Amino acid sequence: MSDRSQLISTGKPFQYDRERDAEFERLVKRYPTRESMILPSLWLIQEQEGWISQEAIAYVADRIGTFASMVYEAVTFYTMYQLHPMGRNHLCVCRTLSCWLRGKQEIIDYLKNEIGITPGQISEDGRFSLEEVECLGHCGTAPVVQVNGEFHEDMNVDKLKALLATLK
Amino acid sequence: MADTIKLFVNGVEVEVEAGKNLIDAIGAVGIEIPHLCYHPALGADGNCRMCLVGIEDGRPPLVPACKTPAQAGMKVLLDAAHIKKIQRDVMELELINHPTDCPICDQAGECKLQDYYMSYGRPESRMTVPQVQKSKKLDFGCGVVHDQERCVTCGRCVRFCRQITKTGELGIINRTDDARVNIFPGRPLNNRYALNVVDLCPVGAMTSKDFRFKQRVWFLKKAPGICHGCAKGCNITIEHNREKYQDDIIYRFRPRLNPQVNGYFMCDAGRLSYRQENEGRLLEARLSSQIRPLSDVLAACNQEIERAGKIVVLLSPNCSLEQMVAVKTLSAKLGASLSGFSDGYVKAGDGDGYLIQDDKSANRAGLTLLGIDCTQETFEEAVREAQLLINFNNDLTRSYTDSELKKLLKDTKVIAVATHNDRLTAMADIAIPVATSSEYAGCLINCDNILQAFALAVSKNQQPLDIGAIAAKLGSPLQSRAEQFAELRKYISILKDFEADTLPAEGLKLNDSEAANVTA
Numbered sequence: 251m252s253d254r255s256q257l258i259s260t261g262k263p264f265q266y267d268r269e270r271d272a273e274f275e276r277l278v279k280r281y282p283t284r285e286s287m288i289l290p291s292l293w294l295i296q297e298q299e300g301w302i303s304q305e306a307i308a309y310v311a312d313r314i315g316t317f318a319s320m321v322y323e324a325v326t327f328y329t330m331y332q333l334h335p336m337g338r339n340h341l342c343v344c345r346t347l348s349c350w351l352r353g354k355q356e357i358i359d360y361l362k363n364e365i366g367i368t369p370g371q372i373s374e375d376g377r378f379s380l381e382e383v384e385c386l387g388h389c390g391t392a393p394v395v396q397v398n399g400e401f402h403e404d405m406n407v408d409k410l411k412a413l414l415a416t417l418k
Numbered sequence: 419m420a421d422t423i424k425l426f427v428n429g430v431e432v433e434v435e436a437g438k439n440l441i442d443a444i445g446a447v448g449i450e451i452p453h454l455c456y457h458p459a460l461g462a463d464g465n466c467r468m469c470l471v472g473i474e475d476g477r478p479p480l481v482p483a484c485k486t487p488a489q490a491g492m493k494v495l496l497d498a499a500h501i502k503k504i505q506r507d508v509m510e511l512e513l514i515n516h517p518t519d520c521p522i523c524d525q526a527g528e529c530k531l532q533d534y535y536m537s538y539g540r541p542e543s544r545m546t547v548p549q550v551q552k553s554k555k556l557d558f559g560c561g562v563v564h565d566q567e568r569c570v571t572c573g574r575c576v577r578f579c580r581q582i583t584k585t586g587e588l589g590i591i592n593r594t595d596d597a598r599v600n601i602f603p604g605r606p607l608n609n610r611y612a613l614n615v616v617d618l619c620p621v622g623a624m625t626s627k628d629f630r631f632k633q634r635v636w637f638l639k640k641a642p643g644i645c646h647g648c649a650k651g652c653n654i655t656i657e658h659n660r661e662k663y664q665d666d667i668i669y670r671f672r673p674r675l676n677p678q679v680n681g682y683f684m685c686d687a688g689r690l691s692y693r694q695e696n697e698g699r700l701l702e703a704r705l706s707s708q709i710r711p712l713s714d715v716l717a718a719c720n721q722e723i724e725r726a727g728k729i730v731v732l733l734s735p736n737c738s739l740e741q742m743v744a745v746k747t748l749s750a751k752l753g754a755s756l757s758g759f760s761d762g763y764v765k766a767g768d769g770d771g772y773l774i775q776d777d778k779s780a781n782r783a784g785l786t787l788l789g790i791d792c793t794q795e796t797f798e799e800a801v802r803e804a805q806l807l808i809n810f811n812n813d814l815t816r817s818y819t820d821s822e823l824k825k826l827l828k829d830t831k832v833i834a835v836a837t838h839n840d841r842l843t844a845m846a847d848i849a850i851p852v853a854t855s856s857e858y859a860g861c862l863i864n865c866d867n868i869l870q871a872f873a874l875a876v877s878k879n880q881q882p883l884d885i886g887a888i889a890a891k892l893g894s895p896l897q898s899r900a901e902q903f904a905e906l907r908k909y910i911s912i913l914k915d916f917e918a919d920t921l922p923a924e925g926l927k928l929n930d931s932e933a934a935n936v937t938a
Contacts, residue, residue: 317585317586322600323591
């Protein structure tokens, strides 16, 4: 684990766009307490901005009506929430047992040689960012790569090459 | 006494109070179950695992004592090898990333981690990897300074802010060995009870900016007292020390448990009111701004009293009951009019329904019970007719501006019997220093009609007399605390069962008939 407590401030107030605003109001009815909205509303921020800023956390806390410290706890606990800007295409390569055994390292090595990024880095042109993640739950079709939330199974270097070409 | 049950601890039968968890129930009879995260006011959290005990009834091998209610016949196992191993292992875990900077840590001497390390295993560190580095002095606001490295992430401070003050400024950020307590950026501690987290912290992670590096805690002498900051009368421990060749100084107030008054906590303003005991004190008797021996000044007072036609005696609502009766009898003997006017002590709207009260005086209920008039009209009318005002430590600057005060007292001589050097003592013709609340013993009645006694806590190199003694020197027939207490019994019938120093520690709840038992 690493320290995720350093939040980045954009210096600008955050607000949901109209679509997320409506989604928030739709979801909030689902739960018996408003605190339950902490994780879904953080997902909405990440969907909208690609990452979660200090202002966005404060916005969500105030909108839910909970303590900012509580949202801060959740956002730093779960590594799936990005606390700094990512590349336009965020690649998550699973590194848990099945994917490891079925060649996730070849994928990582390819990305390192081809795009020049290692896990945790963003490519210079901002097109890609790479992260190694724990089990994505698709062990039967390992190795798996998640691109902007979409799953790509039974990956190998050739398929990855073709996939990357489609990403802007 | 509440219902009791019998259970077994390490095979020995003990009788404990029913309806409590194992830590509290067994702890009350003197058997310690070590714990870091549990606190009676904050409930069981079960995160520190230090209180794991065995229960020999077929349940899982180990259960957290904080979450286990004591039940009759329960067989609690504390000293088995596997439980000692758990305690030792938890200690080793807590100390992996602990900086062990006890020599420079304010908590040293009252640190749970230190105490438990000595009592439960003394594990040697087996770590070869570097320790996790965190922030060493975060200013959390409200005078709280946090050292993340010392923290054992028990979450007491976090739960205090969420459950008690409901302000929720603190959170535990990150996870695993990177977990740490922090505030959300730009939203620091902002509540009037924040310094309680310093007491709650079982280790030296939360320190008070006011107290840190001032004193090693083992030098502090601890005396029970009552906070005089407002009408609540929170029970406190007065922690003071006389350094070599110095005077006795109070270093801090800390809350002392009294379930029927303040529970475990106190407000920050009350906690920091210890400074007033040390600072700005009136130390010498003065006659027309000249420092003179107390005997000369008292003689001058008696001359003034003889010379004056009409006298007004003013009492502070912070005086003890004993002082009030002493002054009341003095006033009756002098034929003076007695007032307790102190509207300036009330800050309307400041109370919060928890501990902080609007009334910033400790014993207004005492004035009422003794039938002392407190209205502004009566006081002002009496002052206008009088040639002499004897003020027993009533801070009139709270009720009047300087110009109003000058106007009110333009034809009246003033004898100020005062603890502090303030604008009124500067204005007074005669000033007599007296003891503050930590320097005498007495009784108070709080806002809930609970009569509480406190003992003398601090003895100064030059101990000032208390108001009761000054009243006696000015002619009050009540010459000692015992006589004052005997006089008090006329007003509070329940006191016939007690002596001044045998009043119950938790206070006496006066019922309505006693509180209203006022001689006309």
